[in-house]
Every structure is written in C-alpha cells, then in structure tokens.
Amino acid sequence: MSSELELLSRRFLRPGDSTLGRLDRPSSVPYDEDEEEGLTARRKGAPSLPQISRRAALAPPSPIRRLMPLAEAARQRGLHVHHLNIGQPDLPTPAPMWAALARHRDGVLAYGPSDGLPVCRAALRRYYAALGIAVDDSELVVTTAGSEALLFALAASLNPGETVLIPEPLYANYLGFATLLGVEVRPIPCRVEDGYHLPEDLDRYVEPGTRAFLFANPGNPTGTVYGTEELGRIAELARRHGLFVIADEVYRELVYDDRQRATSVLELSDLGDRAILVDSLSKRYSLCGARVGALISRNAEVMGAVRRFAMARLSPPVLGQLVAAAAAELGPEYFDQIRTTYRSRRDLTVRALRAIPGATCPEPEGAFYVMARLPVADAEAFVRFLLESFAIAGETTMLAPGNGFYHTPGGGKDEVRVAYVLEEEKLERALDIVTQGLAAFKAEAESAPAESAARRPAAARPASRGALT
Amino acid sequence: MSSELELLSRRFLRPGDSTLGRLDRPSSVPYDEDEEEGLTARRKGAPSLPQISRRAALAPPSPIRRLMPLAEAARQRGLHVHHLNIGQPDLPTPAPMWAALARHRDGVLAYGPSDGLPVCRAALRRYYAALGIAVDDSELVVTTAGSEALLFALAASLNPGETVLIPEPLYANYLGFATLLGVEVRPIPCRVEDGYHLPEDLDRYVEPGTRAFLFANPGNPTGTVYGTEELGRIAELARRHGLFVIADEVYRELVYDDRQRATSVLELSDLGDRAILVDSLSKRYSLCGARVGALISRNAEVMGAVRRFAMARLSPPVLGQLVAAAAAELGPEYFDQIRTTYRSRRDLTVRALRAIPGATCPEPEGAFYVMARLPVADAEAFVRFLLESFAIAGETTMLAPGNGFYHTPGGGKDEVRVAYVLEEEKLERALDIVTQGLAAFKAEAESAPAESAARRPAAARPASRGALT
Numbered sequence: 001m002s003s004e005l006e007l008l009s010r011r012f013l014r015p016g017d018s019t020l021g022r023l024d025r026p027s028s029v030p031y032d033e034d035e036e037e038g039l040t041a042r043r044k045g046a047p048s049l050p051q052i053s054r055r056a057a058l059a060p061p062s063p064i065r066r067l068m069p070l071a072e073a074a075r076q077r078g079l080h081v082h083h084l085n086i087g088q089p090d091l092p093t094p095a096p097m098w099a100a101l102a103r104h105r106d107g108v109l110a111y112g113p114s115d116g117l118p119v120c121r122a123a124l125r126r127y128y129a130a131l132g133i134a135v136d137d138s139e140l141v142v143t144t145a146g147s148e149a150l151l152f153a154l155a156a157s158l159n160p161g162e163t164v165l166i167p168e169p170l171y172a173n174y175l176g177f178a179t180l181l182g183v184e185v186r187p188i189p190c191r192v193e194d195g196y197h198l199p200e201d202l203d204r205y206v207e208p209g210t211r212a213f214l215f216a217n218p219g220n221p222t223g224t225v226y227g228t229e230e231l232g233r234i235a236e237l238a239r240r241h242g243l244f245v246i247a248d249e250v251y252r253e254l255v256y257d258d259r260q261r262a263t264s265v266l267e268l269s270d271l272g273d274r275a276i277l278v279d280s281l282s283k284r285y286s287l288c289g290a291r292v293g294a295l296i297s298r299n300a301e302v303m304g305a306v307r308r309f310a311m312a313r314l315s316p317p318v319l320g321q322l323v324a325a326a327a328a329e330l331g332p333e334y335f336d337q338i339r340t341t342y343r344s345r346r347d348l349t350v351r352a353l354r355a356i357p358g359a360t361c362p363e364p365e366g367a368f369y370v371m372a373r374l375p376v377a378d379a380e381a382f383v384r385f386l387l388e389s390f391a392i393a394g395e396t397t398m399l400a401p402g403n404g405f406y407h408t409p410g411g412g413k414d415e416v417r418v419a420y421v422l423e424e425e426k427l428e429r430a431l432d433i434v435t436q437g438l439a440a441f442k443a444e445a446e447s448a449p450a451e452s453a454a455r456r457p458a459a460a461r462p463a464s465r466g467a468l469t
Numbered sequence: 470m471s472s473e474l475e476l477l478s479r480r481f482l483r484p485g486d487s488t489l490g491r492l493d494r495p496s497s498v499p500y501d502e503d504e505e506e507g508l509t510a511r512r513k514g515a516p517s518l519p520q521i522s523r524r525a526a527l528a529p530p531s532p533i534r535r536l537m538p539l540a541e542a543a544r545q546r547g548l549h550v551h552h553l554n555i556g557q558p559d560l561p562t563p564a565p566m567w568a569a570l571a572r573h574r575d576g577v578l579a580y581g582p583s584d585g586l587p588v589c590r591a592a593l594r595r596y597y598a599a600l601g602i603a604v605d606d607s608e609l610v611v612t613t614a615g616s617e618a619l620l621f622a623l624a625a626s627l628n629p630g631e632t633v634l635i636p637e638p639l640y641a642n643y644l645g646f647a648t649l650l651g652v653e654v655r656p657i658p659c660r661v662e663d664g665y666h667l668p669e670d671l672d673r674y675v676e677p678g679t680r681a682f683l684f685a686n687p688g689n690p691t692g693t694v695y696g697t698e699e700l701g702r703i704a705e706l707a708r709r710h711g712l713f714v715i716a717d718e719v720y721r722e723l724v725y726d727d728r729q730r731a732t733s734v735l736e737l738s739d740l741g742d743r744a745i746l747v748d749s750l751s752k753r754y755s756l757c758g759a760r761v762g763a764l765i766s767r768n769a770e771v772m773g774a775v776r777r778f779a780m781a782r783l784s785p786p787v788l789g790q791l792v793a794a795a796a797a798e799l800g801p802e803y804f805d806q807i808r809t810t811y812r813s814r815r816d817l818t819v820r821a822l823r824a825i826p827g828a829t830c831p832e833p834e835g836a837f838y839v840m841a842r843l844p845v846a847d848a849e850a851f852v853r854f855l856l857e858s859f860a861i862a863g864e865t866t867m868l869a870p871g872n873g874f875y876h877t878p879g880g881g882k883d884e885v886r887v888a889y890v891l892e893e894e895k896l897e898r899a900l901d902i903v904t905q906g907l908a909a910f911k912a913e914a915e916s917a918p919a920e921s922a923a924r925r926p927a928a929a930r931p932a933s934r935g936a937l938t
Contacts, residue, residue, distance in 0.1 A: 050680065050713045050743055056625040056774030065583060065780050086580075093578045101788070105571055109562040109758040109792070111555075114534065144613055144760070147782035156525040160629040160651050176781025182629045182651060211519065244519045274519055289578040289787030291613070291760075305525030311534055312645025313616040317786035318758030319570070323578070 059179050063172045063404015067380075070387040071398050079391050082430035084418045085383075085400040087220065087368065089286040091338055093323075097285065100326035101319065112318045114310040116142025116294075120321040123328040124294055130332070133266050140296050141306050144316045145288075146250050146280030149295040151177050153276045156305045157212045157244040158183045164212045164246075165205050167198060169371060169405035169412055171220045171248065186210065187407045192373050192415070195362040196222035198230055202237045213238055216248040217262050218255060221405045221417040222371045223346075223364025225255050225262050235271045244302075245271060250280040250293075251367040253335040256343040261335075262366060266296065273299040281324050283368075284335070290320030342368050345420040345427055352431035353418070356438060370418045371402065374438065379403070379416050382441050389444075390437040397433040528648050532641045532873015539856040540867050548860050551899035553887045554852075554869040556689065556837065558755040560807055562792075566754065569795035570788065581787045583779040585611025585763075589790035592797040593763055599801070602735050609765050610775050613785045614757075615719050615749030618764040620646050622745045625774045626681045626713040627652045633681045633715075634674050636667060638840060638874035638881055640689045640717065655679065656876045661842050661884070664831040665691035667699055671706045682707055685717040686731050687724060690874045690886040691840045692815075692833025694724050694731050704740045713771075714740060719749040719762075720836040722804040725812040730804075731835060735765065742768040750793050752837075753804070759789030811837050814889040814896055821900035822887070825907060839887045840871065843907065848872070848885050851910050858913075859906040866902040 064086050071081045115121070120142055128135045143149040150173075158164055160182030166174055168187035178185045188205050190196040196219060213234055218225045226234075238245045247265035255261050265275040280293035295306055310316075346363075349370050353361040358375030376382050380401035390396055402415025418434075420427055533555050540550045584590070589611055597604045612618040619642075627633055629651030635643055637656035647654045657674050659665040665688060682703055687694045695703075707714045716734035724730050734744040749762035764775055779785075815832075818839050822830040827844030845851050849870035859865055871884025887903075889896055 050626065050707075050711045052625055052768075052770045052774055053628045053631075053680075055628060056771070056778075059774050059777040059781070061777050062583070062780035062783075088577075088579050090577065092576060095575070097578075098574050101570070102574055105567050106564070107561060108557075108559065108755050109566075110557050110755075111757040114531070144786070145783070151782075155649055156521055157519065159522045159524060162522075173781045173783070176777065180624055180778060180781065181649075211522075238519075242519045286577050286579075288580040289784065291784065291786040299521075301521045302525070305521055305528050308528040308530050308645065309525075309649060311531035312528070312642045312649065313620075314531075314614070314642070315758065315760065317613070317760040317789055319788035319792070320786055323788070 055179055055182055060172070060175050062176070064400050066404070067383060067387065067398070067401070070384060074387050074391075074396060078394065080395045081387070082395065082397045082422060082426060082433070084420070084422070084427075084430055084434075085398040086421075087283065087419050088288055088421055089283060089368070090421045090423065091286050091341065093286045094326070094330055094334065096326040096329040097287065097323045101323050104319070104322055109318060111315040112321060114313075114315060115140070115307055116316060117318065117321045117325065119325040120292070123325045126328050128266075128296075131261070131264070133264055135266075135296055138300070139298055139303060140294055141303065141310050142316050142321060143293045143295050143310070144313070145282055145291040146248065146278055146293040147173065147177075147291075148313075148316075149278040149280070149293045150174070150246075150248065151181070152295050152306045152309050153244075153246045153278055154178065154181055154183055154212070154214075155309060156302050157246065157276065159211075161209065163207060163210045164214050165202075165210060165243075166214045166407070167196075167219075168408060169196065169221050169402065169415070170407065171216050172404050174214060175407060184209070185407050187411075189408065189411075190222075190224075192360050192362060192371065195364070196224040196371065198226070198233065202233060203240070206237070206241045206243075210241065210243065212244040212246055214246040214248070216250070217265075218249075218251040218366030219364075219369075220248075220251065220367055221369050221400070221402075222362075223367040223369045224362075225257075225259070225365035227259075228263055231263055231265070231268055235268050235274075238271065238274050243274065244276055245274050246276045246278060248278045250278070250283050252279075253284055253339060254342055254368060255366040256339065256346060257365055259365075260339065266298070273297075273302075275299075276302060281327065284338075285324070285327060285330075287320075287324065290323050291317050292320045292324040342420065345422075345424060346370070348424055348427060349418055349420045349431065352428070352435065356435055368420050370420065371405070371415055372418065373402075373415050376414055376438070376441065379412070379414050382438065383416065385441045385444075386433065386437045390433070390440055392429075392433050392436060395429060395433060397430040397437070399434065524648055524651055529641070529644050531645070533869050535873070536852060536856065536867070536870070539853060543856050543860075543865060547863065549864045550856070551864065551866045551891060551895060551902070553889070553891070553896075553899055554867040555890075556752065556888050557757055557890055558752060558837070559890045559892065560755050560810065562755045563795070563799055563803065565795040565798040566756065566792045570792050573788070573791060578787060580784040581790060583782075583784060584609070584776055585785060586787065586790045586794070588794040589761070592794045595797050597735075597765075600730070600733070602733055604735075604765055607769070608767055608772060609763055610772065610779050611785050611790060612762045612764050612779070613782070614751055614760040615717065615747055615762040616642065616646075616760075617782075617785075618747040618749070618762045619643070619715075619717065620650070621764050621775045621778050622713075622715045622747055623647065623650055623652055623681070623683075624778060625771050626715065626745065628680075630678065632676060632679045633683050634671075634679060634712075635683045635876070636665075636688075637876060638665065638690050638871065638884070639876065640685055641873050643683060644876060653678070654876050656880075658877065658880075659691075659693075661829050661831060661840070664833070665693040665840065667695070667702065671702060672709070675706070675710045675712075679710065679712065681713040681715055683715040683717070685719070686734075687718075687720040687835030688833075688838075689717075689720065689836055690838050690869070690871075691831075692836040692838045693831075694726075694728070694834035696728075697732055700732055700734070700737055704737050704743075707740065707743050712743065713745055714743050715745045715747060717747045719747070719752050721748075722753055722808060723811055723837060724835040725808065725815060726834055729808065735767070742766075742771075744768075745771060750796065753807075754793070754796060754799075756789075756793065759792050760786050761789045761793040811889065814891075814893060815839065817893055817896060818887055818889045818900065821897070821904065825904055837889050839889065840874070840884055841887065842871075842884050845883055845907070845910065848881070848883050851907065852885065854910045854913075855902065855906045859902070859909055861898075861902050861905060864898060864902060866899040866906070868903065 871881030
C-alpha cells in the first residue's frame with residue numbers, strides 16, 4: 001500500500017499541473033469520485049474505512065533519501081558507498097559544543113521556554129551581532145532546526161491555496177512543507193548556463209494569490225550566492241506586490257569569493273517588515289542532529305504568530321540548545337577554517353565535473369553543493385546504475401538526482417547534485433567513480449538499451465523504509 | 470502589535486463560532502474587507518505591506534503559558550511560586566538516561582534517519598512488546614515528541630476545512646495544531662459531575678466533514694481514564710462514520726486503580742486501520758526536554774504519508790533519542806515507583822480540593838492532573854489574584870485557568886487544572902495557599918468589587934514574551 005501511494009503521489013507531483021492542484025477541490029469531494037482505479041476500487045470495497053487526507057496522499061518523498069535503499073543494498077553486497085548525495089557535513093562538531101553537553105549529567109530534563117533557552121537565545125543574538133546584524137529579543141524564536149523555522153514562516157505568511165514563489169532548482173523539502181500546509185508552489189526557472197542566478201523578469205510569475213517569495217542564499221542545491229543587486233530585485237518585487245520574503249540562509253558563511261558570507265535578508269533595509277529569516281546551526285557547526293535553528297523577523301505580527309505556533313509544540317530540543325549555546329565560544333577563525341576546507345573541495349569538485357566530456361558545471365559561489373548537467377538523458381538512471389551495477393575497487397558513489405529539486409514536470413532530468421562533504425582524497429576517488437561510471441553507463445546504454453531498461457524497474461524499490469538519512 | 474493581535478485572536482477564539490470559521494472564506498478575500506477597525510485602518514494606510522495569514526492571526530496562545538509573565542513578576546517581587554499550572558514532572562530523569570548521554574562526547578553530531586535512530590526504534594518496540602502490544606517495524610515513526618506526532622496524525626487524516634471531534638475539556642495545544650493545519654475542531658462536552666467521562670450520544674456530534682476523533686487517555690486536563698466499554702463506544706462510532714481515531718496516550722502508566730495502565734487504542738482489535746497512536750516519552754520518563762515521541766498505526770497508507778512528512782523535516786533530535794533509548798534498561802519497577810508517588814499526591818490533592826466549601830472535584834483515575842470546579846464566577850481572575858495579590862510566608866501558587874481547556878465559548882470559567890508535580894510537603898503548602906487564597910479572593914470581591922475590577926485589567930499583560938515553559 002505504501003509503495004502504491006508513493007507511486008500515486010509521484011504521479012501527481014511530476015507530470016501533473018502542480019503539487020496541490022487537487023487541494024483546490026472542495027473538501028466534500030471524496031476520493032471515491034476520483035479516477036485512480038486501484039485506489040478507488042479498494043476504497044469502494046470498504047466503504048467505512050477512513051481515507052487519508054489529500055495532503056497526505058500528495059506528500060512527496062525526499063529525493064535525497066528516496067534512493068537510500070539502493071545504497072543499503074550496495075553496502076550489503078560489500079561495497080563502500082561514498083555519500084555525495086546528502087548535505088551532512090563530515091567536519092567534526094566543534095569541541096566546545098561536546099564539552100557543553102558533558103556538563104549536564106543529572107536532574108530533570110525539563111521543557112525549555114517555547115521561544116528557546118535564554119542561554120541559546122543569547123548565543124544566537126551574539127552571533128548575529130558579530131555579523132553586524134542587531135536582533136532584538138522580540139525578533140527571534142529558537143526553532144527545531146531550519147525545518148521548523150520554514151514550517152512556521154510558510155504558515156505565518158500563507159493560507160491554504162495561496163502561492164509561494166521559489167527559484168528552481170529548489171531545496172526539495174520546501175515542497176514537503178508546502179504540501180503539509182496546503183500551500184501552492186510556483187517555481188521560477190533558473191538555468192545552469194546562468195549559474196542558476198535569477199532570470200530577468202520576475203514580475204511575470206506573480207499572480208493574484210501569490211503571497212511570498214522563498215529562496216535559499218547561498219543556494220541549495222545550486223550553491224549560487226545572490227549579490228546585493230539580485231537581492232535588491234527580490235526586495236523590489238516584494239514591495240511592488242506586497243509579498244513576504246522568506247530567506248533560508250543556513251549556509252551563510254560558506255561563500256568562497258571575497259564576500260566571505262552572504263548578505264542577509266535582514267540587512268536589506270528597504271525590506272523591513274517583509275523579511276522572514278529561516279536559519280539553522282546544522283550546517284555551519286556540523287550540528288545536524290541537534291535540531292536547532294531560528295526564525296527571525298522585524299515584523300511584530302509575524303513574531304506574535306510564530307510565538308503562538310511555538311507554544312503549541314511547547315519547546316525546542318533542550319539538549320541540542322545546550323550544545324548550540326557553545327557557539328558563543330567560537331571565534332571568527334572557526335569559519336575561516338571551514339571556509340578554506342570547503343573552498344578547496346569545491347575547486348576539486350568543479351574541476352572533476354568539468355573534465356567530464358559534455359558536462360556543464362558552473363562554479364558555485366557558496367554552500368557545499370554543485371549542481372551539474374551530465375551528458376545523459378536520465379540522470380536518475382545513472383545514479384541507480386552507480387549503486388546497482390558499478391564499482392571501482394569495492395567502492396561506489398551516491399549522487400542526488402537533479403529531478404528531485406524541480407517542481408516543474410520533467411525538470412532536472414539530466415542534472416545531479418554533488419555535496420562535497422568528504423575529505424579530498426576520498427572526494428577525488430568518489431568523483432573518479434562518477435567519471436568512469438558515466439563512461440560505463442553510456443557504453444551499456446548504447447550497447448544493450450533493452451536489457452538495461454528491463455533491469456531497472458525491478459531494482460526500483462519503495463524508498464521510505466529504513467532510509468538512513 | 471503583538472498584543473493587539475493576541476486580543477484579536479482571542480476575540481475570534483472565545484466568543485466566536487469556531488476557531489476556524491474565518492478560514493472558510495475564499496482566500497481571495499483580503500483582510501482589508503474585514504471590519505476589525507484598528508487592524509483595517511493600519512493596513513489600509515500601508516497597502517503594499519503583506520498581511521499575515523488568517524491561520525497565523527487565529528493561532529491561540531497556550532493557556533498554560535499565557536499567564537507566565539505574572540508569575541515572573543511575582544518572583545521579581547521576591548515570592549516563591551509553586552507551579553501547579555504546568556505538566557512538567559519534578560521526578561528526576563532516570564540515571565541510565567543521563568549515563569547514555571555521557572557516552573557521546575565527540576565526532577559529528579549527524580542527522581539520524583527520518584523515522585528514528587535504530588537504537589531508539591528498538592527500545593520503543595521493546596517497550597510496546599512488554600505491554601503485550603506487537604509493533605511492526607513499518608508501523609512506527611519516531612517523532613519530535615508528542616507534539617509532532619499530533620501534527621502528523623492530524624495532517625494525515627484531515628484536509629483544511631474538515632473537522633475533528635475532541636472530548637472537552639481538552640488539551641489546549643490540540644487547538645494550536647488544528648489552527649496551523651486549517652482543521653476545524655468540534656468539542657464534545659463532558660461534565661465535571663460525570664468525572665468528565667463521555668456523554669451518552671456521540672453520534673449527534675458527527676457531521677458530513679467529520680473525519681477523525683481525537684482524545685487523550687488518560688486525559689489531560691482531566692485525568693479521566695476511559696475503560697474498555699468507553700473505548701468500544703469510540704471504536705463503534707468510528708466504524709459507523711468512517712472516522713480515524715487518534716489517541717494521545719502519553720500518560721499511559723499513570724493509572725491509579727487496579728488497571729495500572731490505560732488500554733491502548735492499538736489493543737482495540739476491531740479498530741484496526743482506523744487507529745493512530747500519538748505517544749511521547751516526556752511524561753513517563755521526566756524527559757520533556759528531550760523531545761522524543763512516536764506515531765504508530767497499523768494503517769500502511771497513514772504510515773507512508775507520515776514517513777514522507779518525516780522526510781521533509783529530516784530527523785528527530787538525535788541527542789534526545791540517544792537518551793530515550795536507555796528506556797530499554799528500565800524494568801517495570803520503575804513505573805510501579807512513579808505510580809505510587811503520583812497516586813499518593815493525587816489523593817492529597819483531591820482531599821485538599823474537596824475540603825474547599827463549594828468546590829466540585831472528581832477523583833481522576835490517571836495522569837497527574839485534577840480538574841476542579843471552584844466556587845467562583847471567574848477562575849482566571851482567581852488565578853491572577855493568587856499571583857498578583859496573595860501570598861503566605863513569601864509563597865504563592867500558580868494554577869491553570871480552566872477556560873484554556875475549552876473550545877466552547879464561555880466553557881470552564883469556574884474551573885482550574887491542578888498539576889500535582891511537586892513533592893507532598895510542598896504540594897500541601899501550595900494547596901493551602903489555594904484554599905486560603907480563595908477565601909481572601911471571595912472576601913475581596915464581596916467587599917470591594919469596583920476596586921478589584923479596576924486593578925485587574927491593568928495587571929493583565931500580553932503573555933507571549935519570555936514565558937518560562
């Protein structure tokens with residue numbers, strides 16, 4: 001049943017009009033009136049069995065985690081899998097953070113305040129102050145990582161049925177939260193040839209129900225960093241059309257040119273009450289498991305609503321916050337260090353991908369991702385091929401298929417996302433596997449397309465069970 | 470602005486028709502067409518400023534945390550405040566859990582799997598197995614505490630505009646999540662005289678858009694424990710009308726009669742695919758800050774959707790899960806111990822409240838709450854009085870006003886919730902303050918109603934900022 005639903009949801013997601021087109025129907029229309037044969041037949045056979053909601057049926061699986069069972073199978077065949085598919089930093093969580101955790105060893109592990117532990121709030125405000133961004137106590141709520149900050153930002157700015165604009169390719173989980181909240185997504189197509197920077201005319205994407213503009217800066221999956229001119233165009237668009245601007249800045253310090261960090265949406269003075277910052281400590285401190293982030297806005301109405309949303313879920317994780325508070329002990333040299341490490345890896349990654357004949361690979365300005373176009377018709381088939389049928393010296397590589405970062409049907413079919421979260425020696429081996437694997441994949445596709453096509457569907461397993469990360 | 474919105478939201482919540490009546494309007498109706506003068510005027514003055522969503526404007530503040538600033542003010546006047554208002558256990562988090570935490574002191578604090586760390590999943594399944602409840606690996610997703618399990622359960626079963634039935638008085642945060650998701654709440658009134666057990670005719674509350682029945686067992690705020698007959702009636706109702714049954718069982722082991730624990734919704738064999746269990750380790754292990762819970766269902770479609778929702782937020786808190794996994798090291802004697810402690814406190818609490826002339830106090834079968842009717846017209850005014858104007862030997866007591874646990878306008882006005890989460894000596898003092906404070910409150914109200922009424926509104930401050938828990 002689960003896999004049937006996943007197929008169904010992908011059917012709606014991919015070739016359909018938009019993720020949530022079906023949510024526009026009045027809620028009194030039951031599923032039985034739909035024409036999905038299997039589902040309808042089964043449901044008609046058991047009339048009093050409740051049906052899951054449409055938002056549940058439409059919820060997309062994570063494209064990053066979807067193929068994990070194939071990686072697990074490869075491991076069980078004895079292969080080592082290099083994970084370039086997931087944004088999990090390999091750099092150690094800073095020592096002061098582990099030390100902070102060690103100081104807590106007994107008593108009651110009690111709720112913290114809904115808007116965050118005072119010690120964590122103070123560390124966050126000090127962090128922004130060091131960037132030159134003054135954040136008033138009333139303007140910040142600590143969240144359960146960037147995910148919850150995003151959930152709250154979308155819920156505060158959009159009603160069910162309203163639309164958020166997002167430059168595409170986009171961070172796939174934006175789609176998951178939009179579905180959960182019944183919000184429509186309208187993608188703004190950006191091209192690999194432009195380094196995934198914004199297209200000229202943004203106004204054409206605004207429609208009557210459009211309420212917000214959401215983007216990641218530095219970008220995920222692209223690594224693209226918007227400069228002040230580009231941010232100014234977003235701000236103007238927002239002012240012209242009365243939009244909220246939701247900025248996901250979780251890779252802020254990972255910028256590899258002279259800027260060293262991305263300009264924050266909070267620094268655009270003309271944006272004021274329109275700006276909502278979604279932030280997370282996960283990437284910049286290798287702290288993904290702590291689940292600590294923040295939502296920040298100068299808009300008192302937004303913050304009032306976010307505080308009430310936060311009350312409903314009582315408290316962000318307390319242990320994670322105690323760890324996060326130790327960020328206050330890290331000086332700017334910490335970011336210099338990790339920036340140097342990631343920049344060198346970026347250079348290596350771009351070099352390797354550009355050396356592939358027929359590949360198009362921009363040099364991303366930030367984050368730890370490269371999005372590249374490969375000379376293949378179906379990049380997901382290539383990703384599967386690497387996991388199922390290719391290895392060098394007992395090792396293979398997992399990439400994230402580009403199609404998972406597109407809401408537009410058919411988008412990203414020839415693209416992959418590479419996360420350079422491995423030390424260089426391994427990274428080099430992992431990318432060599434990609435290069436040689438691609439040659440083998442193309443050779444196989446040319447020599448035996450029928451056999452290869454026949455094998456692939458059988459190997460495609462439902463993705464949700466036991467996914468690693 | 471924040472306080473204005475809170476007033477507005479309370480205006481909609483309390484005397485209005487239903488929490489979400491306004492969400493029924495087509496989303497193209499902007500706020501400017503509403504008749505809330507101040508809000509409209511301000512918005513008309515700045516036409517291009519974006520407006521927060523209706524679900525944001527309607528999000529209710531937590532009634533439990535709402536009056537916290539008054540407690541903070543009392544502390545700043547030098548008083549000690551006994552917190553009987555919040556369900557934060559005072560019993561220590563078991564030592565094996567802290568020991569589990571101490572074993573993690575370096576490396577990368579990485580994401581865990583979306584559906585939970587294997588070690589935590591195993592501990593949970595062993596826990597249910599010890600209760601005689603077999604939970605298949607596919608039937609469980611670890612969540613960020615009960616709050617997220619509730620969010621996922623509601624989202625999986627209800628679309629925006631559909632209705633969930635909830636026995637009333639109800640756990641206030643149910644309303645918060647319903648608002649976030651655009652779901653309607655229809656309360657089923659239960660009476661203090663019946664010990665807050667279910668009324669006779671449940672069918673009359675079901676309407677065309679009703680899709681789910683949500684309840685807490687043991688109850689919060691009532692402590693009421695449904696027996697198998699009562700659960701059977703819920704199951705029958707669900708079968709007759711095709712409803713999901715969402716059971717919040719976070720106080721499962723806190724049952725003070727021979728049953729020792731509440732029957733789980735998973736044990737109702739005739740419910741099968743209809744049942745969704747919302748669980749949390751917070752209360753039973755004094756682990757509120759860890760933020761670890763679970764959603765369990767035999768329904769493969771529900772679990773498929775919940776897994777996809779879980780992928781969007783990547784991972785539950787990893788440190789909390791490592792702590793939670795140590796639950797496997799605790800034998801049944803742990804629950805015997807805390808049950809004995811809480812039972813004795815319940816007896817003390819019921820005795821004290823029943824000794825108040827004119828009070829009505831059932832003997833709750835479980836949880837660590839007592840809901841009682843006091844001989845006052847406005848229990849919230851009494852709660853404020855204790856914090857603002859009453860003390861014995863430098864101490865006062867905070868209760869939760871009953872009105873916060875009602876969705877029905879005017880409900881619970883003469884009720885309070887008492888959480889017995891203090892050791893007995895302190896609990897006795899805290900309840901003595903309630904008893905004597907009530908006499909003083911009534912004396913003051915009778916002698917100087919005008920003066921008292923004049924003082925109270927000035928002392929009422931907006932509640933969201935800096936609330937403790």
